[in-house]
Amino acid sequence: MENRYVSHPNDVKKFDTTRLREEFLIESLFTPDQLVTVYSHVDRYIVGSAVPVSQDIKLEVDLKQIGADFFLERREVGIINVGGAGSVTADSESFELGVNECLYIGLGVKDVVFKSSDSASPAKFYLVSTPAHKAYPTKKAGQGEAIKAHLGSIDSSNERTINKYILPGGIESCQLVMGITELEPGNMWNTMPCHTHNRRSEVYLYFNMPEDAAVFHFMGEPQETRHLVVRNEQAVISPSWSIHSGVGTNNYTFCWAMAGENQVFDDMDAVAMKDLK
Numbered sequence: 001m002e003n004r005y006v007s008h009p010n011d012v013k014k015f016d017t018t019r020l021r022e023e024f025l026i027e028s029l030f031t032p033d034q035l036v037t038v039y040s041h042v043d044r045y046i047v048g049s050a051v052p053v054s055q056d057i058k059l060e061v062d063l064k065q066i067g068a069d070f071f072l073e074r075r076e077v078g079i080i081n082v083g084g085a086g087s088v089t090a091d092s093e094s095f096e097l098g099v100n101e102c103l104y105i106g107l108g109v110k111d112v113v114f115k116s117s118d119s120a121s122p123a124k125f126y127l128v129s130t131p132a133h134k135a136y137p138t139k140k141a142g143q144g145e146a147i148k149a150h151l152g153s154i155d156s157s158n159e160r161t162i163n164k165y166i167l168p169g170g171i172e173s174c175q176l177v178m179g180i181t182e183l184e185p186g187n188m189w190n191t192m193p194c195h196t197h198n199r200r201s202e203v204y205l206y207f208n209m210p211e212d213a214a215v216f217h218f219m220g221e222p223q224e225t226r227h228l229v230v231r232n233e234q235a236v237i238s239p240s241w242s243i244h245s246g247v248g249t250n251n252y253t254f255c256w257a258m259a260g261e262n263q264v265f266d267d268m269d270a271v272a273m274k275d276l277k
């Protein structure tokens with residue numbers, strides 16, 4: 001499992017494009033028939049993907065790296081399917097997961113297996129796992145069960161719907177907060193005006209993009225911004241001190257996942273537009 005370490009904002013000021021991408025962009029997700037995982041030392045996320053085509057895929061990593069007897073011994077995981085129909089088995093229970101649906105699996109579940117319903121149109125499971133201290137029930141939510149917020153407007157090119165899946169009042173967890181945001185056609189901006197939340201970090205996955213499209217993801221301190229050019233189905237690690245916002249060459253959908261001190265979705269420090277540099 002690849003390791004990503006933590007960067008100090010004063011060091012990041014000096015990073016060139018290559019170094020920024022090495023530290024913060026995950027380009028290599030969604031390899032067929034493989035569990036891809038990246039271990040971030042930012043809030044100890046494990047970010048990964050499973051695309052079962054010719055075989056089912058088990059959730060397993062080198063256990064030496066997490067110092068546990070099985071993946072979820074001291075962790076929880078949120079899974080979103082961004083591909084064709086599939087299912088996820090959590091010990092003896094099986095959950096059908098259609099596109100944009102979410103499954104939370106709590107601490108203590110020993111065997112997690114990813115399956116596609118049709119290998120011609122495989123499921124694409126995206127996962128974010130964080131350390132956990134207590135077993136919350138394994139639970140699925142479709143888009144109908146999400147807590148929704150409709151934000152923005154076409155005038156600002158940022159009309160979008162936030163679907164909150166894993167958070168207090170939705171699917172309960174120890175620290176993971178997770179959902180997806182869908183931009184309306186003709187809207188390209190997410191999370192602008194932007195914010196930080198030094199109390200929590202975040203991981204973004206951009207998807208539903210044409211192959212030749214790009215999202216310019218903005219990061220960095222509010223007065224020291226940088227960008228990453230992100231392609232379809234790539235993820236960005238957003239440290240607690242960084243803004244996280246983007247503009248695409250087309251509309252897109254993204255998955256956001258957070259971890260840290262609290263699970264209060266609205267606990268953000270807004271950055272005034274005039275203060276951005």
Ligand SMILES: O=C[C@H](O)[C@@H](O)CC(=O)C(=O)O
Nearest residue numbers: 160162181190191244256268
């Ligand atoms: O802290 C919250 C996260 O940055 C995202 O949920 C924001 C988002 O999806 C949006 O504004 O569209």
Ligand SMILES: [Zn+2]
Nearest residue numbers: 195197202244
């Ligand atoms: Zn945020």
